[in-house]
Amino acid sequence: MQVTITVNGTSETHEVETRTLLVHYLREACGHTGTNVGCDTTSCGACTVLLDGESVKSCTVLAAQADGRDVTTIEGMASPDGTLHPIQQAFHEEHGLQCGYCTPGMVMAAASFLKENPDPTEAEVREALEGNLCRCTGYHNIVQSILAAAKNRELVS
Amino acid sequence: MIPAPFEYRRAGSVDEAVALLAEDPDERKLLAGGHSLLPLMKLRLATPTVLVDVGRLAELSYVREDGDHVAIGALTRHCDLEAAPVAREHAPLLSHVAGQVGDPQVRHRGTIGGSVAHGDPASDLPAAVLALGGSFVVQGPQGHRELAAEDFFQGFLETAMAPDEMLTEIRVPKSGGGWAFQKFNRRAQDWAIVGVAASVNGSSRVALVNMGPTPLRARAVEAALAAGASAEEAASRAAEGLEPPADVQASAEYRAHLARVLVRRALEEATARRG
Numbered sequence: 368m369q370v371t372i373t374v375n376g377t378s379e380t381h382e383v384e385t386r387t388l389l390v391h392y393l394r395e396a397c398g399h400t401g402t403n404v405g406c407d408t409t410s411c412g413a414c415t416v417l418l419d420g421e422s423v424k425s426c427t428v429l430a431a432q433a434d435g436r437d438v439t440t441i442e443g444m445a446s447p448d449g450t451l452h453p454i455q456q457a458f459h460e461e462h463g464l465q466c467g468y469c470t471p472g473m474v475m476a477a478a479s480f481l482k483e484n485p486d487p488t489e490a491e492v493r494e495a496l497e498g499n500l501c502r503c504t505g506y507h508n509i510v511q512s513i514l515a516a517a518k519n520r521e522l523v524s
Numbered sequence: 525m526i527p528a529p530f531e532y533r534r535a536g537s538v539d540e541a542v543a544l545l546a547e548d549p550d551e552r553k554l555l556a557g558g559h560s561l562l563p564l565m566k567l568r569l570a571t572p573t574v575l576v577d578v579g580r581l582a583e584l585s586y587v588r589e590d591g592d593h594v595a596i597g598a599l600t601r602h603c604d605l606e607a608a609p610v611a612r613e614h615a616p617l618l619s620h621v622a623g624q625v626g627d628p629q630v631r632h633r634g635t636i637g638g639s640v641a642h643g644d645p646a647s648d649l650p651a652a653v654l655a656l657g658g659s660f661v662v663q664g665p666q667g668h669r670e671l672a673a674e675d676f677f678q679g680f681l682e683t684a685m686a687p688d689e690m691l692t693e694i695r696v697p698k699s700g701g702g703w704a705f706q707k708f709n710r711r712a713q714d715w716a717i718v719g720v721a722a723s724v725n726g727s728s729r730v731a732l733v734n735m736g737p738t739p740l741r742a743r744a745v746e747a748a749l750a751a752g753a754s755a756e757e758a759a760s761r762a763a764e765g766l767e768p769p770a771d772v773q774a775s776a777e778y779r780a781h782l783a784r785v786l787v788r789r790a791l792e793e794a795t796a797r798r799g
Contacts, residue, residue, distance in 0.1 A: 409563060410713065
């Protein structure tokens, strides 16, 4: 079937099998390999992207379900001139990653969460990350990164 | 993991969805958020030949007052049910439980109708609807019918719905009494090892998650409460007559123990909340 999805602001139309998962559409049809496949069972959150602005696990969404809708991946976060998104910048400054495998999913989950809750407590950040697993950091610096990003945004706005 | 091949059809209305389903009910499945069905399809535990996508039927996403009950459209997502002011005011147990399902990403996709129709004993929302004495409206080729929640769950992943029927609405009486939900798991996003939904309002209803082949009521607890037992006495009967599953997370004995502890906590919390 033909599926058209606006990915990071660009309309992408591809002929795919009906059973194609959104994560494979993004990685293989669109070539956006920043979105990782981790557990492939809706558990780890490595494949998290924004669907119409809300975080979803793209291993458990059919490309057909996203047809005609808007998807943002990690590639869509930085400005075209390379300036990092405030959340990415905060991960950089707070050392919010080690191996980096979970990071795209963490950043996208954080982007969705901070839209819903722009001024969270540390406990709220930890709860918001319940769907994202990290096997390196013990989460501490990831939580600090998201808190720092929220603070930076406040200063901007 | 990729599902087996299937034909994809998108329904533009409930009538169209039911008509598409009716062409070959045993081989076709409805797709809403897909957070129960797609994992099963990826494991090839479900291999429907045709998927009928009802996910875009916006008219089935609502939470509204309807006389003495709250009506929830089957395609209402967990995040929308959690946030809906009507649910917070008139069905706070259901609103709270919707916020405990899975994780934020799951709650952005999963729907109450999908969760209920899946009939999984480990799901949170069926127990909440049971505890509230709710009901389900289903539509098939012959029209609508309403099924009481307590008659709905018939076996493991089996409900009273016929294969050619579609769940369209969930109804729960407006509740002014005390309520509580206790969920025990090892990781925040996991299914409950055991869960308890309790509603204390004159008569009390207590429903259990993951304590048998279906979402179910703790009848012995309810009978004890009706006879005037204390929360602690009633809770001691939480596993009576039940055969909880044993799996990698917990033995049947441990689940029975958890049920007794969690029912006591739920009853105490619900009573305190009633004031």
